[in-house]
Amino acid sequence: YQIKKLFRNCWIIGRRFRLAHVKFGPKTIEVATFRNVVPAGDPAAAAEAESAEPVVVAASPEPAPDGAGPIHRDNTFGTPEEDAFRRDFTINGLFYDISTFSVIDYVGGLQDLDARVVRSIGDPRVRFVEDPVRMLRAVVMASRLDFDLDPLVVDAIAEHRQLITTASPARLLEEYYKILRSGCAEATFRGLRETGLLALITPELKSPSQAVWASLADLDLYRTQFLSAPAELTNAILIGSLLVPAGL
Numbered sequence: 001y002q003i004k005k006l007f008r009n010c011w012i013i014g015r016r017f018r019l020a021h022v023k024f025g026p027k028t029i030e031v032a033t034f035r036n037v038v039p040a041g042d043p044a045a046a047a048e049a050e051s052a053e054p055v056v057v058a059a060s061p062e063p064a065p066d067g068a069g070p071i072h073r074d075n076t077f078g079t080p081e082e083d084a085f086r087r088d089f090t091i092n093g094l095f096y097d098i099s100t101f102s103v104i105d106y107v108g109g110l111q112d113l114d115a116r117v118v119r120s121i122g123d124p125r126v127r128f129v130e131d132p133v134r135m136l137r138a139v140v141m142a143s144r145l146d147f148d149l150d151p152l153v154v155d156a157i158a159e160h161r162q163l164i165t166t167a168s169p170a171r172l173l174e175e176y177y178k179i180l181r182s183g184c185a186e187a188t189f190r191g192l193r194e195t196g197l198l199a200l201i202t203p204e205l206k207s208p209s210q211a212v213w214a215s216l217a218d219l220d221l222y223r224t225q226f227l228s229a230p231a232e233l234t235n236a237i238l239i240g241s242l243l244v245p246a247g248l
Contacts, residue, residue, distance in 0.1 A: 003031050026231075035086045036078025081106050088127060088134045089141060090119045116147045124156035132163035136175055139195055143188040157195050164200050172201055180238035183223040186216040204248055211245035 003020040004010045010022045020031040078086075080095055084106040087093040091112050095104040103110065112119050118141045120127050120134075128135050135157045142149050149157075164172075179188045189208070192198035199206040219241045223229065242248075 034078050034080055034083035036082040080104070085121060087121055088131075088137060090121055091141070091145075091147075093121055116145070117150050118142045118145075118147050118153060119150040120153055120156070124150075124153045125159060128156050128160045129163065132160070132167050133171060133175065135161060135164060135195070136172070136192070136197060136201075139191040139197065140175070140179060140182075140188055143191045144182060144184045146187075154195075157197070161196050161200060164197055176242075177235055177238055180216075180219065180241060181223065181229040181233050183220050185220055185223075185241075186213060189216060204246060205242070209246065212242065215241050215245040 007022045010020055013019050013021055022029045084093040090107045090109040093107040094109045097104055107121050118138050138153050179185050
């Protein structure tokens with residue numbers, strides 16, 4: 001809400017995890033605060049988290065590791081270091097200090113960048129139960145960067161991939177749009193197929209035809225001609241690149 005006071009062209013989105021979207025012409029800048037877990041026995045922090053509208057999450061089809069469970073609210077504020085350890089993967093937990101032009105690494109992300117590996121911050125079996133979409137994000141990161149998935153991440157996806165069916169369909173669809181406009185759609189969907197996530201998210205694409213792969217390759221080729229996704233790549237065009245060649 002402090003961000004909203006600074007910019008008239010700003011609105012707050014999200015329930016479990018609130019974000020500020022600031023509009024500048026056709027661009028939208030997403031602003032997130034540093035986050036932390038709700039401290040046990042802290043009434044003030046608990047009350048703040050409770051102020052967020054609850055999100056209904058389906059029951060887990062598999063037993064979760066001790067202490068793991070879906071995150072229903074995530075709006076308590078913390079330090080940069082605390083925020084880093086709440087992020088999903090080490091290469092996504094790096095901070096840039098504009099005053100010193102330096103990278104701040106609390107989680108070993110620089111080392112994993114050098115090793116070209118996507119590694120979970122914390123036990124991936126716990127982190128994927130907290131938010132199953134992290135499994136999809138792991139595959140997306142590895143595919144876009146041509147990195148390897150850490151073996152623990154691979155094992156955790158194999159163990160908990162069924163949980164992806166409990167994620168919000170609207171959220172998964174938005175992830176699909178991001179994949180399709182990334183320029184790495186073919187590699188990403190192949191990765192989702194190999195990990196078994198694609199068949200759970202979109203059963204109609206359990207065994208994509210050659211026409212689907214060719215369509216995704218053509219989409220990637222067109223997208224890579226531009227620095228950013230062109231306006232003509234609308235959501236309808238993007239999703240059509242999957243549905244039409246699949247005969248849907």
